[in-house]
Amino acid sequence: MIRLLGVLVVVIVLYLAMIASDPNARTQSTHQVLAGRLGSYGVLTLGVGVLILSGGIDLSIGSVVGLGAVCFGLLLNRGVDPLVAACAVLAGSMGIGLAHGLLVTGLGLQPFLVTLCGLFIYRGIAKWSTQVPVGRGSSDAMRLLLVGGEGDGGRNQILVMLLAAVLLTLFVHGTRHGRYLFAIGANENAAKYAGIPTNRYKILAYVICSMMAGLGSILYLLENGSADPTDAGSWLELYAITGAVLGGCSLRGGEGMVPGMVLGAAVLPLIRALCSFNNVGNEIEFAVLGVALLLGTIADELLKRGTLRRAG
Amino acid sequence: MMNGDGTPLLQARQIRKQFPGVLALDGVSMHVAAGEVLAIVGENGAGKSTLMKVLAGIYSPDSGELLMHGQPLVLRRVADAMRRGIVLIHQELNLAENLSIAANLFLGQESNRLGVGWLSRSKEREQARKHLSSVGLDLSPDRVVATLSPGQKQLVEIARALVHSATVIIMDEPTSSLTQRETDRLYQVIADLKQRGVAVLYISHRLAEVKEVADRVTVLRDGKNAGELSRQEISHDAMVRLMVGRDLKQLYPRTHQTAAATKPAPLLEVEQLTYEGNPQPISFVLRPGEIVGMAGLVGAGRTELSEALFGIRRITGGTLRLAGQLVAIRSPIQAVQAGLLLIPEDRRLHGLILPFSIRDNLALPNYDLLCRFGWMQPGRVQELARRMMDKLRVRAYGPMQPVGLLSGGNQQKVVVGKWLARQPRVLIFDEPTRGVDVGARSEIYALMDQLAGEGVAILMISSDMEEVLGISDRVLVLHEGHLAGELSKAELSEEAIMHLATGGGKRAS
Numbered sequence: 001m002i003r004l005l006g007v008l009v010v011v012i013v014l015y016l017a018m019i020a021s022d023p024n025a026r027t028q029s030t031h032q033v034l035a036g037r038l039g040s041y042g043v044l045t046l047g048v049g050v051l052i053l054s055g056g057i058d059l060s061i062g063s064v065v066g067l068g069a070v071c072f073g074l075l076l077n078r079g080v081d082p083l084v085a086a087c088a089v090l091a092g093s094m095g096i097g098l099a100h101g102l103l104v105t106g107l108g109l110q111p112f113l114v115t116l117c118g119l120f121i122y123r124g125i126a127k128w129s130t131q132v133p134v135g136r137g138s139s140d141a142m143r144l145l146l147v148g149g150e151g152d153g154g155r156n157q158i159l160v161m162l163l164a165a166v167l168l169t170l171f172v173h174g175t176r177h178g179r180y181l182f183a184i185g186a187n188e189n190a191a192k193y194a195g196i197p198t199n200r201y202k203i204l205a206y207v208i209c210s211m212m213a214g215l216g217s218i219l220y221l222l223e224n225g226s227a228d229p230t231d232a233g234s235w236l237e238l239y240a241i242t243g244a245v246l247g248g249c250s251l252r253g254g255e256g257m258v259p260g261m262v263l264g265a266a267v268l269p270l271i272r273a274l275c276s277f278n279n280v281g282n283e284i285e286f287a288v289l290g291v292a293l294l295l296g297t298i299a300d301e302l303l304k305r306g307t308l309r310r311a312g
Numbered sequence: 313m314m315n316g317d318g319t320p321l322l323q324a325r326q327i328r329k330q331f332p333g334v335l336a337l338d339g340v341s342m343h344v345a346a347g348e349v350l351a352i353v354g355e356n357g358a359g360k361s362t363l364m365k366v367l368a369g370i371y372s373p374d375s376g377e378l379l380m381h382g383q384p385l386v387l388r389r390v391a392d393a394m395r396r397g398i399v400l401i402h403q404e405l406n407l408a409e410n411l412s413i414a415a416n417l418f419l420g421q422e423s424n425r426l427g428v429g430w431l432s433r434s435k436e437r438e439q440a441r442k443h444l445s446s447v448g449l450d451l452s453p454d455r456v457v458a459t460l461s462p463g464q465k466q467l468v469e470i471a472r473a474l475v476h477s478a479t480v481i482i483m484d485e486p487t488s489s490l491t492q493r494e495t496d497r498l499y500q501v502i503a504d505l506k507q508r509g510v511a512v513l514y515i516s517h518r519l520a521e522v523k524e525v526a527d528r529v530t531v532l533r534d535g536k537n538a539g540e541l542s543r544q545e546i547s548h549d550a551m552v553r554l555m556v557g558r559d560l561k562q563l564y565p566r567t568h569q570t571a572a573a574t575k576p577a578p579l580l581e582v583e584q585l586t587y588e589g590n591p592q593p594i595s596f597v598l599r600p601g602e603i604v605g606m607a608g609l610v611g612a613g614r615t616e617l618s619e620a621l622f623g624i625r626r627i628t629g630g631t632l633r634l635a636g637q638l639v640a641i642r643s644p645i646q647a648v649q650a651g652l653l654l655i656p657e658d659r660r661l662h663g664l665i666l667p668f669s670i671r672d673n674l675a676l677p678n679y680d681l682l683c684r685f686g687w688m689q690p691g692r693v694q695e696l697a698r699r700m701m702d703k704l705r706v707r708a709y710g711p712m713q714p715v716g717l718l719s720g721g722n723q724q725k726v727v728v729g730k731w732l733a734r735q736p737r738v739l740i741f742d743e744p745t746r747g748v749d750v751g752a753r754s755e756i757y758a759l760m761d762q763l764a765g766e767g768v769a770i771l772m773i774s775s776d777m778e779e780v781l782g783i784s785d786r787v788l789v790l791h792e793g794h795l796a797g798e799l800s801k802a803e804l805s806e807e808a809i810m811h812l813a814t815g816g817g818k819r820a821s
Contacts, residue, residue: 175686176679183676187665193624193656194677194730195648254667 002303003248007263010246010296014270022277030273032153037269039157040219042262044236045243046161046168047212049261052244053172054205055185055253056111058100060118061213061240065233067126068093068217073227074130076137086142086218093214094207096122101203119237126229133228136221143222154223161262164212169258181205186254239268242289246296267292319382321346321511322367322398322480327376329362334719334749336362338535339376344480346509349502351526353517355555355753359535360515364482367513368400369393394420397479401469403488407457413468414440414453417475443471447501463494470501481505482513487521489610499525517776519548533557534749552778564782565754565761566603576600577636579769580652580738585630587620589613592794593630598738598769603760605784606773607809613793614773615657618740622654623647634737648677651737655727655744657773663727666716670708671697673715673726678733700729705755721752728759739763742773757783777806791815 018025044065048058068089075085096118103114136143148156172178180201183191192198216236221227247264249256271292275285320343329337337359344350354360365371367378369387378385380396387393393400407416414436440453447467457465466486473481487495502512502525516522522529529541531554539554541547578597585594590613598604608614619625621632623641632639634650641647647654656662664673675682675693682692697711704725708718715726724744731739741760745753760783764770774780780787787799789812796812 174688176683176688177686179672179676179679179688183665183668186667187661189662190665191676193622193644193654193662195644196677197643197645254665 003300004257004260004263006299006303007247007260007267007296011263011266011270014267014274018270018274018277021274025273025277029153032148032155034153034269034273035158036147036154036223037272038266039154039159039161040216040223041236041239041243041268042158042161042265043164043212043219044216044240045247045261045265046164046258047209047216048237048240049244049247049249049256049258049264050168050172050181051205051209052241052249052251053185053253053256054181054202055188056104056202056205056209057115057241057251058118058206058209058213059112059115059237060096060100060122061209061216061237062233062235063119063122063126063237064093064096064210064213065217065220065236066227066229066231067122067129068214069221069227069232070126070129070134070229072218072221073134073136076139076221077134079137082137082139082142085139089218090211090214093210093217096214097207097210098203100210101206104206105199105202123229123234126232130229133226134221135226139222146219147222154219157219157223160215160219161265164215165258165262168208172258177201177204182254184253240265242293243268246293248300267296320344320379321348321381322385323379323382324363324367325377325379327363327366327373327378329366329371329373331719332717336535337366337373340532340535340537341376342530342537344511344513346479346511347506349506349512349514349525349527351514351516351522351529352532353515353519353522353529353551353555354532354538355517358532358538358555358749360532361484362535363532364400364484364513364515367393367480368398368482370400394476397477398482399473399476399478399480400482401466401473401484401486403485405462405465405469407465407468409458410456412454412456413444413451413460416457416468417443417453417472419472439475440471443474444468446474446504447471448497448504461491461494462489463491463497466490466494466498467501470505478510480511480513482515484515485517486514487516487518495521519551522546522551523548531555534751556778564779565758566783566785567761567765578633579635581631581633581636582621583631583633585617585620585632586628587616588626588628589616590620590793591628594795595630596788596795596798598771600737600767600769601764602785603764603770603772603783605780605787606771606790607775607777607780607787608790608796608813610775611792612790612813614790615742616793617790618654618656618742618771618773621647621652621740624654648734651735652740653731653734653736653738654740655724655731655742657742657746659723659727663730664715664723667714669712670701670706670715670718670726671711674700674711674729674733677730681733696733700726700732703732704729704759719749719752720747721749721756724748724756725752728756736763736768738769738771740771740773743775744772745774745776745779753779777809780809781806789813 024030044061048061051058071092072085072089075088076082100114100118103109104111146156146160147154180191180196183196184198184201188198220233243265244261245251246267248260268289271288272285275288323343325341326339327337328339340359340363352360362371366373369390369392372388385396408419417440418436437453444451447470449464449467486498490498505512514525523546526546527543529546529551531538531551533555538557541550576599579600580598583595594617606614616625620627623643623646632641634652639650660666671693674697678696682689682696701711706722706725708722715723744756748756760770772784781804785801787804787809789796789809791813799808
């Protein structure tokens with residue numbers, strides 16, 4: 001709970017700092033852009049957050065977004081109905097998650113390695129399937145619904161993300177399935193000895209993560225209008241993991257809250273906006289991000305020690 | 313037993329150490345002289361390990377003082393203790409498995425001639441050989457540690473202590489995974505160490521060993537000094553009397569023994585069971601209301617058998633019948649559904665999720681009963697936690713306290729409590745009182761007695777001979793993966809069990 005309050009304070013402070021730094025920051029269009037980014041990052045953060053709290057990790061998210069967006073575009077360009085195409089992309093990405101889960105549980109491979117291989121494989125397939133960027137065909141209605149109209153910064157994405165967040169909150173914090181994910185993340189052996197089908201739940205976590213990446217790929221193409229197979233979605237896995245960690249997920253597993261993930265996902269877009277309004281060059285943006293993550297991690301560690309000392 | 317000037321080499325006075333929920337040491341004192349072997353004995357939870365860790369600089373005491381050669385000694389970290397020549401050899405050895413013996417021996421004090429961390433391999437090898445031969449090991453210093461037997465690793469640890477010019481070597485249950493021959497070798501090395509004037513602190517619950525090696529015995533009970541025995545006074549009975557400090561009958565209540573008398577139909581029938589790691593078929597039955605002890609030496613395969621019954625270890629042949637019905641157990645999921653439940657040996661690793669609260673641990677295997685359409689019902693969860701905490705008398709601030717902060721005894725109660733909501737039919741307790749203080753132990757025994765009274769069949773795996781003799785209606789003895797024999801209540805004695813456990817076969821009666 002303290003962790004959640006902490007990240008909430010950080011988000012509020014960043015927001016106020018941004019508002020205070022430039023009159024342009026208060027405009028509706030700024031907020032629309034922010035909402036769009038929070039939505040698109042948030043979807044990925046939620047997915048990887050659920051995976052992280054169950055003790056897994058996924059480095060392939062960005063490549064899944066890239067491959068998903070390219071495939072979505074190719075399907076649309078062939079005249080496939082947008083809804084069917086979107087479902088196909090979601091199903092395909094869930095298949096990717098299933099493969100990750102099976103490799104991790106069945107063969108006992110390390111999640112880091114499996115998904116690192118995925119990062120290369122899916123990017124490679126995306127590049128191989130088309131040499132040129134693909135457009136979004138005639139998917140205007142879907143775009144209007146999920147992303148918003150032209151020039152409004154993709155604001156509807158935040159609604160998509162919030163809907164997903166509500167569903168995941170109920171699932172993770174309200175059902176026994178969610179409890180099992182936490183238990184597996186905290187001590188997989190003990191979960192197994194308690195009669196929980198741990199492998200099934202681990203696979204489920206990978207499927208959720210990749211499914212959210214698939215959703216992210218649909219939003220990506222709809223928002224950007226085209227997807228370049230060489231770089232669509234690159235870096236996004238790191239943004240997503242950063243958001244999840246800032247939002248209170250421990251990479252050791254067993255810790256995290258869905259609302260925290262949403263807040264954590266907001267930190268990155270706010271820092272980027274803050275940088276741009278303060279005329280800090282784009283060049284330094286990554287460094288600022290890195291420092292922010294480091295500070296967050298340090299604060300978390302200190303907080304944890306304090307709690308332990310009090311409990312002791 | 314003192315030095316020439318009468319000052320002990322190492323002395324502890326009135327050491328007190330409090331952990332959350334448990335007072336581990338309550339004013340413990342001890343002393344040891346150069347060239348002396350002092351055995352520290354006590355039941356699980358008596359404070360032996362904590363005392364050792366205080367002496368080795370791992371814990372700093374809340375109060376009390378340490379003296380070395382009569383001078384106050386302050387140990388803030390392990391390195392301080394090492395510098396003063398105090399080395400603790402942990403029960404689970406602390407060697408870097410994939411490095412060579414030589415690298416392990418000099419870990420932390422590599423020869424550093426050039427002042428840049430450059431390792432002089434030939435020098436190290438030569439030194440290593442010298443130290444290895446002084447503990448009677450004739451091995452190449454280049455051997456990778458992972459390839460050594462447990463006994464050889466133990467000796468490498470001792471050699472490492474010598475590299476650190478140790479004057480006090482603390483051995484925590486050194487023989488727990490050694491063969492008899494390796495144990496004999498260890499005794500020789502200890503005798504050598506005495507000759508060199510090294511003080512040895514020998515922690516063990518194997519009283520026969522203590523009789524063999526100790527010059528003096530300090531007995532701890534419930535974190536206090538319970539007494540001291542000089543060489544002449546050391547006997548099994550004298551040690552047990554001081555360790556337990558009470559009548560054994562009181563500790564092991566056994567009120568419901570109808571099963572032994574009436575021999576009801578078996579609840580669990582294990583027929584010709586084989587499983588991964590053990591191709592020798594095992595058969596036995598458990599009757600409702602019975603507490604069946606399972607004894608055997610470390611490595612006899614008792615835990616493996618419990619893992620097979622609970623579905624952790626793959627069953628390769630044979631059958632299991634529960635109340636006459638054939639059951640197929642491929643994973644703990646089926647075992648739990650069948651009511652065949654395991655309280656695992658390593659509760660911190662397998663029994664509990666340490667950062668989770670007492671409530672969430674108790675609820676974990678029971679969510680099928682605590683949910684409606686998959687939704688957790690917080691009211692039911694809370695109610696279960698309260699009920700179990702009352703029933704088992706778990707001492708904690710409340711149901712939300714993380715189990716990691718509970719004492720061993722209370723943790724064990726939570727592990728048991730996890731299963732009580734499910735109406736267990738067969739309960740396997742694997743080392744139920746390891747690391748559990750005496751008070752909680754008697755409560756756990758009382759609970760086992762009560763469960764047996766309710767018709768549960770209990771299989772209790774234990775290395776604690778007192779406990780096996782104290783509470784079992786019948787004892788199965790394993791030896792190297794097969795059932796060496798069965799002893800009825802009337803036939804029970806430590807001698808009879810050891811005879812079977814060491815491969816002696818059942819005596820004609």
